[in-house]
Amino acid sequence: MAPIPFHPDRPALVARLRAAGCVYAEDEAELLIAAAGAPRALAVLTDRRVAGEPLEHLLGWAEFCGRRIAVDPGVFVPRARTALLVEAAVSVAGPTPALVDLCCGSGAISVALADRLAPRWLAAVDVDPAAVACARRNLAGRDVAVFEGDLYDPLPRTWRGRLDVVVANAPYVPTPAVALMPVEARLHEAPVALDGGVDGLAVLRRVAAGAVDWLVPGGHLVVEVSAGQADALCAALAGLGLVPSVRHAPEWDATGVVARRPD
Known part of the structure; x- marks a missing residue:
């Protein structure tokens, strides 16, 4: 018929x-x-x-860095601006790097990094079980481990001090501003993926503090932040002994911070 x-x-x-x-x-x-x-x-x-449901949740996928990434209901939708983190991580990674993608959500960053680099280790981590399941589906067939847990906690202890790049699209929306977000994010994405504490930097400070121990000397931390938070985050990074620099990508309306652990 x-x-x-x-x-x-x-x-x-x-x-x-x-x-x-x-x-x-x-x-x-x-x-x-x-x-x-x-x-x-x-x-x-x-x-x-x-x-108000996100288009990506209805379709079951989002486009990110030219790739179609599966996005399950409730999972953080990868934003186009986060391509800045991929570009920054690639620029500092070096050959056969060891990388970790914290707060990985759907695993979009790890997918892009796995396709563009030849990492000796690449792992993704998220505290949200739904995100972990989604990331494992997106990363199936690639040599990328996906761990469930809080930031560095689930990583193999043997990786401490041996990572070349830590990349993190951690939550950075100040708690009072979460209620002002569009309904598609506020009601349909996991709060743990949005709420960055009173000033939006609570999780990023923890990411930075851990990077001091987990990065190899000369390694880099790569994170996303709002333009208005960049100076405060750089001050916190410098206070930990890291050497930060701010990157902007006007084409994506994106701001990132790259911080190097001194040799």
């Missing part, structure tokens, strides 16, 4: 998405149509999107 023709009303769909605040309504409409394949399924997906 031939499939029933599917001819959605694109202008109406775009108008509804735009009225709900979807900035890229035309693009989202095409993605929803492709994912649905039938009128009833499209209606359900559209209702959910208008209600």
